[in-house]
Amino acid sequence: MVNLSVKLNNLIFKNPVMTASGTFGYGIEYNRFFDIGLLGGIIVKGLSLNPRQGNPPPRIIETPCGMLNSIGLQNIGYNKFVSDILPQFDNIDTNLIVNIYGSEIGEFVELASKLNNYKQISALEVNVSCPNVKAGGATFGKDPEVIFVLVSSIKKVCEKPIIVKLTPNVTDIALIAQAAQSAKADAVSLINTITGMVIDTKTKKPFLGNKFGGLSGPAIYPVGLRMVYETYEKINIPIIGVGGINSPDIAIQYLLAGASLIQIGTANFVEPDISLKIIDGIMRYLENEEIDDVSKLVGLAHN
C-alpha cells in the first residue's frame, strides 16, 4: 500500500494534490463534477477585506498552450465569505486554505487576524504575487525586506500555517523564498503567473482591458519547475509546486524537483476533475516504481 499523505506542521493532507487559488472558485462550484473532499486541499479565490470588482473586460485570451488573464482579484470580500461560504465547509473533509490579499501590510494583517478565528480554515496562503493589481500584489513579492516585514506581521496575529505564494517575475525567486523563511513562513508556493501581453493587430492596441495579464497553463511548467528546483536548494521549509500542471507526469516532475505538495490551476477550467486523475496517476507511478511513500519522491532530481 502506497502512502500519499503529506504533513505540513500539524496539518495532514490526504494526498499532495491541491487546487490553485483563482482556478477553483470557492470550491463548492466543483461539487457538481466530483466530491471535493477527495482533494488534499482547496485554495480558494484570493480574498480581500472588502469586495473587489476586478479589472475591465476583456479579461482572458488564449495563447499557445496557455492563457493570459487579468481578472484583478475580483472577490466577494471577507464578510460575505465568512457568512455564505465558510459554513458550507463544515462537513467537507479536506484542507481549506484561504488565499489572502491586501493593498497594504495593515490590510493583510487585519484579514489574517480575522480569519484566524474560523475552525473551517486550515491555513492561509499570502498572495504577494498577483500581477494584475496595481497596489500591493506583485510589488510586495519583489522585495525581500517587505516580504520579511509582511510575513512576520501576519505570523504575530495568526496561528494557522502561513504559506507565501511567490511571483516568478523576479530575478532571483530563491532570495524571496529565503526572506519568507526567515520571517517564519511555514511553506512557500511557487509560481504565480508570468506577466505577459497580447496585442490585437486589428485595433493595434493591447487585447486585455488591463493591458497586461498573467500567463498560465502547460506553456509555463518548465519555468515553474526550474524555480522550484532552484528554491529547493536554498530553503528548508516545504515548497508547494504550481504552474502548468495538467498531467500526472508534470505533477511528478514537480515532486522530483523538490515540491512536497502541488497545486492544479488552469487545468481545472479545462477538465474539472483533472485533480482526481492526477492523484490516481501519482499513485500508479509510485506502485510501478515500488516506492511506498510519496514523500520519498520529493527532491530526488537533486544530487
Added chain:
Amino acid sequence: MQTLVLSNDKVANDIYCLKLQKPYGFDYKPGQFLMIKVNNLNEPLLRRPFSIAKAVSSIDIYYKIVGLGTKILSALKNGEYIDITGPFGNNFEIKYKRLALVGGGIGVAPLIGLKNFLDEQKIESECFFGFNTAKDCFVDFGSIATIDGSSGIKGTVIDMLAHLDNSYHVYACGPNAMLSALCKLADEKGFSVDVSLESNMACGFGVCLGCSVNTIKGYKQVCKDGPIFNYTEIIW
C-alpha cells in the same frame, strides 16, 4: 464527458451542424450552452462555448469556423468522440407578450432552440434572421434579410422590424452592431429585449471570472449570470 459524434455536416458557407449523442439524463433549457474540448491536446488549450440549438433526440450545435478550435471541430467525423461539459448558463424566460426572435449570422443558433421550444409549447412567435448573403443562411424558417439581397429582403434584419411596438418582447443574438441597432429601436418603439451574449471564457461555470460583462449592477459573468441578459442591464 466523452460524447459520440452522430454527424458533422456543412450546412452553409463556413457553417456546420454538429449532432452529438445525447447523454442519459441530459437536461437542457433553451438558451443554455455547452463547452467543447475540440481535441485532447494542449493546443488549443481551452474549451470553446457553443449554444445548443436542439437537444431532443440528439444535441445539435451550429457553429461557424472562426479560428483554430472551430477549424479542428469541422474535421470531426461521425463515430468519433468529443469531450463536452455542460449545459451551462441561464435560459430564455418566456414572457406573456407577442414574441419575436431576432438573429444575425451565427447568432441565429441559440434562437433555433428557443423556436423549437416555443413550437412544442404551442406559443406563437415571429422570426427574423439576417445574413450577409444567401450562402450564409442555415435556417429554413422565419423571415430572412440579406445584405446583398440574394435571399429574402435586401437589407439588415433591423429593416424587418418596423412593426414592433410595446406589445412585443424580443429575444436576440448576433453581432454587436446588430444588437446596438436593435436596442436603439427598442428605446424608440418601447419593446423589451433579452439578448444572448458571447464572450471568451475558460471554464463556463463561473470560476475563472474571465467572461465579465459590464452591467448597471457591476461586472457580471456571461457564463453564469447569462448568457441571456435584459438589454437595459448591459452597459454597451
